[in-house]
Amino acid sequence: MKCQEVMELMQRYIDGDLDQQETSLMMEHADRCSDCAAMLARLQKLSSELEQLPRVVPKFSIVDSILPELERLHAAGAAIGTSEAAGDSVVTPSPSPVRSNRPARQLFRKISGVVAAGVVVGLLLFTNPGEWLQRGGSSNDAAMPSPASAPMAKQEASLFSASGAMEDAQVQDQHGDVLRNKSETADSGEADISEGSAGAKNMMPEEVEIAQNPTLTGGGEEPGVSGLAVPAETADSPNDKWIAVAVEGNGTLQIYGIENNELVYGTEPKEGRIGLLVWSADSAVLNFTVTDADGNETQWQLDMTTFAETKR
Amino acid sequence: MVEPALIKAAQAGDREALVTLLREIENQVYRTAYYLLNNEQDALDASQDALIRIYTKIGSYEEKAQFRTWVQRIVTNICIDKFRRKKPSVSIDEHEMVFQAGDNVETEVLSAYAAEEIREAIGKLPEHHRTVVVLRYLQDFSYNEIADSLNLPLNTVKSYLFRARQQLQTLLHDYQKGGVRG
Numbered sequence: 039m040k041c042q043e044v045m046e047l048m049q050r051y052i053d054g055d056l057d058q059q060e061t062s063l064m065m066e067h068a069d070r071c072s073d074c075a076a077m078l079a080r081l082q083k084l085s086s087e088l089e090q091l092p093r094v095v096p097k098f099s100i101v102d103s104i105l106p107e108l109e110r111l112h113a114a115g116a117a118i119g120t121s122e123a124a125g126d127s128v129v130t131p132s133p134s135p136v137r138s139n140r141p142a143r144q145l146f147r148k149i150s151g152v153v154a155a156g157v158v159v160g161l162l163l164f165t166n167p168g169e170w171l172q173r174g175g176s177s178n179d180a181a182m183p184s185p186a187s188a189p190m191a192k193q194e195a196s197l198f199s200a201s202g203a204m205e206d207a208q209v210q211d212q213h214g215d216v217l218r219n220k221s222e223t224a225d226s227g228e229a230d231i232s233e234g235s236a237g238a239k240n241m242m243p244e245e246v247e248i249a250q251n252p253t254l255t256g257g258g259e260e261p262g263v264s265g266l267a268v269p270a271e272t273a274d275s276p277n278d279k280w281i282a283v284a285v286e287g288n289g290t291l292q293i294y295g296i297e298n299n300e301l302v303y304g305t306e307p308k309e310g311r312i313g314l315l316v317w318s319a320d321s322a323v324l325n326f327t328v329t330d331a332d333g334n335e336t337q338w339q340l341d342m343t344t345f346a347e348t349k350r
Numbered sequence: 351m352v353e354p355a356l357i358k359a360a361q362a363g364d365r366e367a368l369v370t371l372l373r374e375i376e377n378q379v380y381r382t383a384y385y386l387l388n389n390e391q392d393a394l395d396a397s398q399d400a401l402i403r404i405y406t407k408i409g410s411y412e413e414k415a416q417f418r419t420w421v422q423r424i425v426t427n428i429c430i431d432k433f434r435r436k437k438p439s440v441s442i443d444e445h446e447m448v449f450q451a452g453d454n455v456e457t458e459v460l461s462a463y464a465a466e467e468i469r470e471a472i473g474k475l476p477e478h479h480r481t482v483v484v485l486r487y488l489q490d491f492s493y494n495e496i497a498d499s500l501n502l503p504l505n506t507v508k509s510y511l512f513r514a515r516q517q518l519q520t521l522l523h524d525y526q527k528g529g530v531r532g
Contacts, residue, residue, distance in 0.1 A: 049512040053486075053493070084519050088487040091465055096380045097390070100397045101372045107398075108405055112365060306391050349398075 039067050041074055048078045052085045103348045106337060273315035275324070280342070282324050284312040291315075291326060291340070303345050308338075325350070352417050360408050368408060372401050378418070378489065379425045385484045386429040388473040396432055400425040419498040422489060426481050426499065433477065471521040478502075479514035486511055 047064040050056050056064065068075040271284040280302060283292045289308040294301055310330035317324055324340045337350040352374050359367035379400050384393035403424050411420050472480055478500070485491040485499055497507045 045516075046512065049515065050508075052515075053511075055493070080519055080523075081515060084515060084522070085487075087465075087468055088483065088518075091385070091468060091487060093377075093488070094381055094384050095377050096394060096397065099373070100376050100380060100394065100401060101369065103394075104398050104402055104405075105369075107402060108369070111402070111406060306395070 039063065041067075041071060044068070044071070044074050045077070048074070048081055051078075052081055097344075098346055098348060106350055110334075271313050271315055273317060273324075275317045275321040275342075276319055277321040279321060282315045282317070282326075284315055284326065289328070291324075293324070293340075293342075303340070305340070305347055310334075310336075354413075354417075357408075357411070357417055361411065368405060371408075372405060375404070375418075375421050376401065379421065381488050382422060382425050382484055383429055385469065385472060385488050386426065386480060387433060388469065392432060392436075396425065396428050400428050403428070415498060416495065418489070419491070419495050422485060422491070422499040423501070426485070430477055430481065467522060468518070471518050474521060475514055475517055479510050479517065482507060482510040483514045483518070 044064055044067045047056060047060055048068075051061065051064055064078075068078055273282045274280070274296065275282070278296055281294050281296050283294065285292060289310060289312060291305040291308075291312050292301060293303040308328045310328045312326055312328055314327040315324060316326070322342055324342065326338050326340070328336045328338060330336075338347055339350050340347050352371060356367055356371050356374075360371050376397070380393060380397045383396040383400070384390065387393050387396060400421075404421060407424070411417065472483055475483065481500060482496055485496045489495075491499065493504055493507050493511075496502075496511075497504045500507070502510075
């Protein structure tokens, strides 16, 4: 009997799949072949270790966390097979622009977001400040090398809004001066910008400026109406310890310490727009709302002690 | 083991029964997701998706299948979809070797691998091999139950499982050698 055949027997032996005769065939071979005997010992050890892997349990009740969603499905009549289509659309949203941004998200999350955005924006500003100041940047090749980069450009825009918020809190950044100058310029033309937002379409520089707006006006506004505009919303915690920043576009929520400007926590990207940031009176919980591309809202809360994000 | 009566009630539109049923399977759903995705947050997200899908699809469950294999089919599909979207699959071809009998096999056999190392090694397996290992060891499924869950022929399940164990054994073997040298 060849070792390769014995290998199959040993594998099945481990799963308790051998009959008496097959078992003795295997054992006889292993008695004579030290390689196979050693292999059997290693497979047995591996198998028993696999059996002993920890039976992990979720840190909170997952069913509790989806109860509001189930309630909504029930109310919508989508539950229990009455409307398969509606159920599907909730469980697996069809490929949407949000989904297709994912590779970019992944890429950018790996880079230390805010710093990278600062550098990117700095470069954009230095490369062609004139165009930026005139807001006529659609022909700026450096900023928009190809249509394919549009999702990434949008990502930059949303990250920029985060760095803008940081700047508000006086982050020391080598590009700070530039950003501040830019802020003033944008500020003076604010009415113009919001008018422009409806017609902004795919012109990336416009998005950047719109994204910047809330940091100029102190935040807390309703997100813009034009799906393309991606204003960040911010909210200070009642105990003045934290500032929550909803980074639109990549759909994350970040919590910074107000004193040291350090990132305390960043959520995983959500499928949709984060807004309506509301702190509990004791600053222990931050409530927020995620609105997906179809306009469905889900209520979330972030526990500031455990940083557990749960649906309400 | 979920009571058939509970499943029937849930299918008949008893919402409370359905929620109770979800609570009963929540941990087994999470366990699979956790070991497939190798990340707590992703596992929580995938489990939520899976439970919501089970909630909406309970009517399509047919008694001829085992309920737990039906549940595992849903959660493994969601996880596979998730990690396909998340990262390009890493080829394991360099580990695709048949077994290697080292000189110091006996001494290695004596030392135990930490659960963490094993979990990492599982994460390096191709998706189907990983799924088969998780169902076999974290759900205690038989070959047949794995075949039902993944809609694969029995022989394919065996070959995936056997190769997965050889790969794991090689990966952990390499890891140890690396650890000793490094």
